[in-house]
Amino acid sequence: MRAPEELAVWNAIVEAFHAANPNIRVKVEVSDWDSYWDKLKTLYAGGTPPDVFAMDAPLYPDWQSRGVLLNMQPYIDATPGMFDDIYPNTLTAYKRDDGYYGLPRDFQTVVLYYNKDMFDEAQLPYPDESWTYEKLREVAKALTKDVDGDGIIDQFGFSPDLWDMETFWSSALWSHGAEVISEDYSKTLLGEPKAREVWRYIAAMVLEDKSVPTPAVSAEYGGDPFAAGRSAMAMSGHWVVPEYAQLDFAWDVAPMPSGPAGRFTSVNSAGFVIAKDSKNPDAAWEFVKFAVGKEGQQRLTELGFAIPVLKSIAESSTFLEQQSAPIKHQIFLDAMEYARPKPTFAGYEEWASIIGDGLVPVWNDEQDLDSTLDEIVPAADEVLAR
């Protein structure tokens, strides 16, 4: 939830909804993503949860398993063709044996971003679907340099987020035949031999090639050296497009590289859920239906942050020819074909912190990789066992 642009769009969606449903009044509240969750929990604790609220797919199991969300299945059954136009890959995260306790409203696939100016200057061809992870490392190294000659690297080849699996390392693991977590979410598989090979590949880029900035250095560029014009490549979802559209250099997107086990990327969604104790479940459902329907999706797409879950809108000019950012938006849709859903399970936030934050000292060259993995994997499994 990114105010204030997002508030304006939601108000527009709500206005359209009011026009279509004159008997229902919707009050929109928007806050930034971090404080949103604190606020939501406080509202629940006070016994006044909102009727409809946004949900990040990885956090959905923590909420759904506590039985505080409404099962939408009866409403879905009463709405023929509800799922016909929705990307099936985005629905799986919300599906439970007895139905859906949430529906996706938009989704994100991760792709490779590149700074055209830096490639042009180095006279290197742009990344394309022929790229492998080896090629990525090689080009990243070639594009890493100390421009002003003060002994400090000020142009990095590649700057993925290392703290979260979504933008880089889950795809890298899958492409090398490794796994993040067991299918029943009981065991963290990041310490397995195949996974360790991928960790060593990443560590080599950060610590030997120095083509990937350490988290400490990345933080000095506001956490995004690519946006700061200091990195030739990055991996990210569509959410950065409105911000990047303001950048003063040329950039575009390319498919993810492939590895020995194939080409993979991560797909994750944000959705809508209804509070189980909502006093107006019918009205709440009408709003959810409207938001994931054609009109709501059209408006949401105009915002530019995310990809609509409706195929017909995603494949329309509204998404593919966004005026603000003339890039190859089709690449994000093509990524659906090789995308795996970001793993979602109860205890996700705590697990992700043990792993993601636990590896930061490795990337900062303060701790050994193997002994760190030996320490954090069992700690992460403890969270899964709760």
Next chain:
Amino acid sequence: MHAGIKPLGGERWWLVVLLFPTMIGLLFGALGSVLATIVISLLNWDLITPPTWAGFANYTSLLSDTLFLRAMRITVLFSLAYVPGTIILSLLIALLLNRKLFGLSLFRTIYFLPTVSSAVAVGLVWSWIYGRERGLLNYLLSFVGIAPINWLGSQNALWSIVIVNIWGALGTGMVIFLAGLQAIPREYYEAGSLDGAVGWKAFRYITLPLITPSIFFQTIITTVHAFQAFEYVYVLTRTANGASNAPTLVYSIYRNGFNFFRMGTASAQAIVLALMILLLTLCYFWLERRLVVYD
């Protein structure tokens, strides 16, 4: 102080009236929160579903909670460095500024500035000072040939945070010590100088004993602050997933309560924290009777 002023007659009535608003706030705000925290610490509560009874499980599980034990260790180390550091440095500054000096009020303002600045804004400035490659501190150190240090990384974050917190507390400490120093009658020094007590001797035998009440007060206040350290820890050491490179107890309470759906555990940790502060304060009062000089 022991010899307080006793209110008389109509003054007593005014005393009650004037204290009333504060007492209401304390009673319902502070005391209410304390009671609520005690109750919640005995429950399993994730905030979003009705709580269930847990008994003392939230307390016993702390003994094997590695994150809690780490937070405990960091808080103790933090306090051991922060409390003496703040007291000694702010006393030194107060001594330096307790004289006729050109630009005296300017210096006092400079030292007091951190106290009235927003912790978040100040934290951002410090994050630039502590930067790994573009930071001011590493830049200055490069002139004496010291390789860049990751000040806010997992190995140094605790001490970097101690420095920022001491810096932030100097202003208040200075004011308290200045008040203490200026309350010492000048005649004591004049009499002392006749007996040869000048310089260090004057400080050791006249100043130090007479400011023990200020030192005592400062020790309690900085200890409480040390155990409650949060803002700079949050702004400077938070890692991308919300953990910290120097997680203090209060940070751990915040994480458990709001990020991990464990309000009961968070409350139990808060109670342990409160008990630690209480215990230390009692120790200080015991020491007060032996060491503090009231004239």
